[in-house]
Amino acid sequence: MTATTEAGVTGTSTAVNPVLRIAPASPAAAAAYFGASLAFHADVSDVAAALAAGGDPGFLVLDSRSTxxxxxxxxxGAIHLPTALIPEQAEQLLDKSVPVVTYCWGxxxxxxxxxxLALAELGFQVKEMLGGFEYWAREGFEFETWEGRERRTADPLxxxxxxAHCGC
Known part of the structure; x- marks a missing residue:
C-alpha cells in the first residue's frame, strides 16, 4: 500500500487497516459461528412477532430483573424470575420441555x-433476547407496568x- 506523508513523500505504508488487522474467518468458520449465534439468540422483533401471532409461540419469555x-x-406475558432466584425456583415455575427466552435491561x-446460563445449567433449552427490555420499548412494542399497559413511539434508529418489519 502506498501513502503520502505530511511532507509529500510517497512510500510504502506500514499502517494496518484496523478492520483487517485480524483477518476475517474462513467462510466455513463464519457459517458455523453465525449459525451457532442464531441458536443462542433471538431479537425483540422476532419475539414480538411470535407472541403477536396468537396461540402458543412454543417458548416462554423470562424477565430476569429485579421486582x-x-x-x-x-x-x-413474561414470567418474572430474577437471576439470583433461578437455581431455587426455576424447576417449580418452568417446564423443561418448553424453550425459554431470557431478557434483562438492554x-x-x-x-x-x-x-x-443458570437455566442451561439446570437443563433448560434457552435463548437470550438481544436488546432486552430497552429495545422492546424502543421498537414500539407494548409493555406492562405496575400501572397498566404502555407503548412508546418506535425510535427510528x-x-x-x-x-411492519425491517426486512432482515
Missing part, C-alpha cells in the same frame, strides 16, 4: 446471559417507521 425493574415495565447488561 423494581419488572414494575417499571416488562414484556406482556445490550449494556449481561443479566439475560447470566440467567440463560431501532425500527422502521413505515413498515
Amino acid at each position: 423494581e425493574s419488572w414494575d417499571q415495565g416488562h414484556v406482556p 445490550p449494556g447488561c449481561n443479566g439475560a446471559t447470566r440467567a440463560a 431501532t425500527a422502521p417507521l413505515d413498515a
Whole structure:
C-alpha cells in the first residue's frame, strides 16, 4: 500500500487497516459461528412477532430483573424470575420441555446471559433476547407496568417507521 506523508513523500505504508488487522474467518468458520449465534439468540422483533401471532409461540419469555425493574415495565406475558432466584425456583415455575427466552435491561447488561446460563445449567433449552427490555420499548412494542399497559413511539434508529418489519 502506498501513502503520502505530511511532507509529500510517497512510500510504502506500514499502517494496518484496523478492520483487517485480524483477518476475517474462513467462510466455513463464519457459517458455523453465525449459525451457532442464531441458536443462542433471538431479537425483540422476532419475539414480538411470535407472541403477536396468537396461540402458543412454543417458548416462554423470562424477565430476569429485579421486582423494581419488572414494575417499571416488562414484556406482556413474561414470567418474572430474577437471576439470583433461578437455581431455587426455576424447576417449580418452568417446564423443561418448553424453550425459554431470557431478557434483562438492554445490550449494556449481561443479566439475560447470566440467567440463560443458570437455566442451561439446570437443563433448560434457552435463548437470550438481544436488546432486552430497552429495545422492546424502543421498537414500539407494548409493555406492562405496575400501572397498566404502555407503548412508546418506535425510535427510528431501532425500527422502521413505515413498515411492519425491517426486512432482515
